[in-house]
Amino acid sequence: MPVGYSIYRDRPSPIHKRIDPRTKMLWLVVLFGVALSFNQPIILGVVAVGLLLVARVAKLTWSDLRAFLLLSLWLLLLSVAIWPAYIHQGSMLFAVGPVAVTGPGLLFGLAMGLRIDIMLIAASIWMMTTSPQLLTAGLLAIGLPYKAGLAMASAIRFIPLMNAERVTIVEAQRARGLDLAHGNPARRAFRAAPVLVPLFSRAFLTAQNLTVAMDARGFGAGKTRTNIIRLDFTPLDRMICALAVIVLIGSVVLRLMGIGGLIGGTG
Amino acid sequence: MKDQGAPVVLQVEDLWFRYPSAERPALRGINLTVQRGETIGIIGSSGAGKSTLCQAIRGIIPHSSPGEVEGRVKAFGVDITSELRVDLGARIGLVLQDPEAQIIGMTVAEDLAFGPENYEVDPAVIAERSLRYLDLVGLHGLLDRDTYALSGGQKQRLAIASALMSEPELLILDEPTSELDPLGKDQLFAVIDRLRQNDDHTVIVVEHEVDRLVRVADRIVVIDNGAILAAGTPLEVFTGPGVYARTAGERLPAAAELIARSTDAGLLINPVATLDLEDAMAQIVLRLETAR
Amino acid sequence: MSETPIIDVADVHFSYGPGLPEVLKGVNLSIQRGEFVAVVGQNGAGKTTLAKHFNGLNKATLGKVKIAGQPVEDQALAVIARTIGYCYQNPDHQIFSSSVVKEVGFGPGNLGYPPDQVNSLVENALKLVGLTALRDAHPFSLGRGQRQLVAVASVLAMDPPVLVIDEPTTGMDRKGSAAIMELLSQWASDGRSIIAITHDMDIVAEYIPRSIVMSGGEIIADGPTQEVFRNQAALTRAHLVAPAAVVVSDRLVSYGVKYARSVDDAVQQVTSICGGRRSHAGRV
Numbered sequence: 001m002p003v004g005y006s007i008y009r010d011r012p013s014p015i016h017k018r019i020d021p022r023t024k025m026l027w028l029v030v031l032f033g034v035a036l037s038f039n040q041p042i043i044l045g046v047v048a049v050g051l052l053l054v055a056r057v058a059k060l061t062w063s064d065l066r067a068f069l070l071l072s073l074w075l076l077l078l079s080v081a082i083w084p085a086y087i088h089q090g091s092m093l094f095a096v097g098p099v100a101v102t103g104p105g106l107l108f109g110l111a112m113g114l115r116i117d118i119m120l121i122a123a124s125i126w127m128m129t130t131s132p133q134l135l136t137a138g139l140l141a142i143g144l145p146y147k148a149g150l151a152m153a154s155a156i157r158f159i160p161l162m163n164a165e166r167v168t169i170v171e172a173q174r175a176r177g178l179d180l181a182h183g184n185p186a187r188r189a190f191r192a193a194p195v196l197v198p199l200f201s202r203a204f205l206t207a208q209n210l211t212v213a214m215d216a217r218g219f220g221a222g223k224t225r226t227n228i229i230r231l232d233f234t235p236l237d238r239m240i241c242a243l244a245v246i247v248l249i250g251s252v253v254l255r256l257m258g259i260g261g262l263i264g265g266t267g
Numbered sequence: 268m269k270d271q272g273a274p275v276v277l278q279v280e281d282l283w284f285r286y287p288s289a290e291r292p293a294l295r296g297i298n299l300t301v302q303r304g305e306t307i308g309i310i311g312s313s314g315a316g317k318s319t320l321c322q323a324i325r326g327i328i329p330h331s332s333p334g335e336v337e338g339r340v341k342a343f344g345v346d347i348t349s350e351l352r353v354d355l356g357a358r359i360g361l362v363l364q365d366p367e368a369q370i371i372g373m374t375v376a377e378d379l380a381f382g383p384e385n386y387e388v389d390p391a392v393i394a395e396r397s398l399r400y401l402d403l404v405g406l407h408g409l410l411d412r413d414t415y416a417l418s419g420g421q422k423q424r425l426a427i428a429s430a431l432m433s434e435p436e437l438l439i440l441d442e443p444t445s446e447l448d449p450l451g452k453d454q455l456f457a458v459i460d461r462l463r464q465n466d467d468h469t470v471i472v473v474e475h476e477v478d479r480l481v482r483v484a485d486r487i488v489v490i491d492n493g494a495i496l497a498a499g500t501p502l503e504v505f506t507g508p509g510v511y512a513r514t515a516g517e518r519l520p521a522a523a524e525l526i527a528r529s530t531d532a533g534l535l536i537n538p539v540a541t542l543d544l545e546d547a548m549a550q551i552v553l554r555l556e557t558a559r
Numbered sequence: 560m561s562e563t564p565i566i567d568v569a570d571v572h573f574s575y576g577p578g579l580p581e582v583l584k585g586v587n588l589s590i591q592r593g594e595f596v597a598v599v600g601q602n603g604a605g606k607t608t609l610a611k612h613f614n615g616l617n618k619a620t621l622g623k624v625k626i627a628g629q630p631v632e633d634q635a636l637a638v639i640a641r642t643i644g645y646c647y648q649n650p651d652h653q654i655f656s657s658s659v660v661k662e663v664g665f666g667p668g669n670l671g672y673p674p675d676q677v678n679s680l681v682e683n684a685l686k687l688v689g690l691t692a693l694r695d696a697h698p699f700s701l702g703r704g705q706r707q708l709v710a711v712a713s714v715l716a717m718d719p720p721v722l723v724i725d726e727p728t729t730g731m732d733r734k735g736s737a738a739i740m741e742l743l744s745q746w747a748s749d750g751r752s753i754i755a756i757t758h759d760m761d762i763v764a765e766y767i768p769r770s771i772v773m774s775g776g777e778i779i780a781d782g783p784t785q786e787v788f789r790n791q792a793a794l795t796r797a798h799l800v801a802p803a804a805v806v807v808s809d810r811l812v813s814y815g816v817k818y819a820r821s822v823d824d825a826v827q828q829v830t831s832i833c834g835g836r837r838s839h840a841g842r843v
Contacts, residue, residue: 312733418602445730448758449800518733524803528822544807
C-alpha cells in the first residue's frame, strides 16, 4: 500500500478551500478544550455528531474516515468497560466479578470514551482537510521559524521514502534468510539490526545529500524568503474564529456553573 | 547584476583540493576555462575527482565541505573559492546523481519554488517560470503532483527544472542518468540538448554514457586521478592515436572504438576520424571490399 | 534425457492486489542448471517482479513457479534462500555489519549451519569475489564497487546453485563493470546458474549467452543472445536498442562476419577475414 506524505484528501469543499489553516488550527484547539470541559455523555455525544456533520460538509467519505471511526468505536467500548471499576456513585445495576457497575459509572465511561473520540476525529478531519503545505504555511504565519518548518516538512518528506526503503531492505534481508515472523517481540526486535542499520544509514546519507541540494538551491541566501502560498484571512475566517472563541469560553463557563458535569469536580 | 556579455563563464585556475582525512588530494592542479553557451562533457573513472570538481565549481567546496584548497575557481570573473559569494549562487545550478536526495518539496510546485523563494523572487514570477521549465523538461501538467509519486526519471528531470528555476547561467549535472533506465537516459539527454540550443545556458555534464554524451557536448574533458588527462572536442579526444591512454580506460563511443581497434589491428591505415557509427562502418566495408 | 529445470515458470500472472492491474501477464520460462541468462527490458516491464517470484517474495496470482522441481509456495523463504540467492541492486540496502566477515557470514548463519561450515563458506565466498584481503575491513569504508562485491559475497556464502543479480553494473565505470561481469562469467562456467537483470545491452552482448526480453509484463523474446539481439521487432517493442556490437556485425554479415559479442570481437573477425591480405587501396 503506497504511503504518501499525509492523510490529506483533496475535496472541493468549503472547509478545504475557503477556510484558512489558522482558523482550522484554532478550531482544533477549541474542540479539545470543549471535550475536556464536559464529562456529560449527552453533550459530548452532540459534539461528536456535530463533528460528523462537519466531515460531511468537508465531503469526506466513509472510506476516508473508516479507520478512525473504527478506532473510536473500539476506544469507546474499552472506556465503557473500564471506567465503572473506578466510579462508584449511584446504585449498583449489576456486578462483574468484584466490580459493582453503576449507572453513573457506565455513563462516565461513555463520556470519557466520547471525549477521546472527539479529539481523535477532530484531529483526523483537520489533517484530511488541510494539505501539508497549507499546514506549514499556517504554522509559519503564526510565528514558527522557517527552519523549523522546513525541518518538519523534510521529516514528512522522508516518510514515504523511508517506507519504500524499509520494504526493499526487509526483502533483501529475508532473501538472506532473516526471519522476522517468528519468536517473541523482544527477540524479533533484537533481530531487527539488519533492517535498522541500513535504514538509518540510508536516511543519514540521503539527508546529507539533501543538505547539499538545499545549499545549491540557495537555502539561507537572503534574510527573508517569498512564498508561493499566500494565506488569506477573510471575514469568514474572522467570524469562524470569533465563534470558536465564544464556544470555548462558553463551555468553560457552563461547566464552572455546574452544567455539563455528570459528576462534580473537574473530571 | 548579470553581465550578459561576458564570454568566459568559468575559470578554474590550478585548483588543488584535499578532503580532511584523505591521504591524497582529490583534485591536483585543475585548469579549465568554459565559455558562455558551451556544453562540456566530463568523463573519468569512479573516484577520479569528477564530483569533487563539480562541487568546487559550485562553491560547495570549500565553503560547505571544507578541506585543504589551493588555487581558485572564478565564476563570472569572481573568485568564489577564497570567499563565500552567496549572490553568485543563483547563477550556478547543480544537479546530483541520486534523484531521491534532491527533492525538497512535497509537490512538484513546492519543489520548483524552493530555489527562487530563497532568492526572494516574486510568487507570480515563480508561477510563470514553473510552467515554462516543466515544459522544458517534459513534465507538463504535473504541477500539483505529489513528488513521491514520480518515477526516478521524472524526479531527475524535476531536479533539473528546479535547478533551472533560479535561472542559472551555468548548470552542472553530476552523473544525472546513472540511476535511470535507457528511456529515462534518452529523455534526460533530450533535455540537455534543448538547453544547449539556448545560447544563454552553459552546461557541464559528468557522465559515463559516452555515446549519448558526444551528441550533446562541444568539448570533452577527461579526469583521471584528480587531474585533467585530456581536453578537446569529442573528435579530438576520442579519435586519433593514443586514444586509450587519453581516455584512461573509459568506454569509447562505438564508432571511435571501432576505428581505434581496426587501426590497431592494421585494418585501417589512415582512418577518417568520425564519431558516426555509419561512417565508421563504411570504412570497414570499404576495407573488406578491397580485400575481396 | 530431460533434466528438471532449476527454475520453471508456468503461465504466471501477478498483480499486487485484487482489482489492481496485472504486472505479469502469462509468463512462461524454463531455466536449466548452469545457464547464464540475462533478463532485459525497460523499468516497469516486469523484470524484477518476475525475479522475485523465483525466491518466493512474490506469490503468483495465477500459474505455478517451481524451484528445482518443488513448487515455491510450499516452501519458506529461508529454505528457498538455500537454492536461490538474490542480490539486490544497491548494496547499501543489505550491509549492516561492522566487518566484511560478519556481513558475509549473516546469510549462512541464518540458514543454521554450524560455525565451522559458516567460516569455510565465508572464506570461499570472499575468495570468489577477491575480497579476502579486506575481510576485517568495515564495509562502509569501502568504495561502491567493493561494497557491491561484499553484497554478492554475502549471497554466495549461502552457496546457492542459482544466483539472481539485479543491475550488476549500474553506476559503475568500465573497469568496475568488466570486473563484476568477469566474475559472473567465471561462476557460470563453474556450474552456477546465473540470472542477471539489467538494461545494459553492451554487457549482455559481451558476456551473457541467453537473453530474455520483457515488455509490458510479458516475455516477448527468449533465446540465445545472438538471435534475440537481432530480433529488431522485439527490441523495438521493448524500447531497447541493440548494442553497437550487434549493429556492426549485422552490417558486415554479408562479408562473413558472424555475431559479435563486442566491437573488438567484430574487428577480430574482420581481421581474420582479411586474412592479413593487404588492401589494394592501402597507402600510408
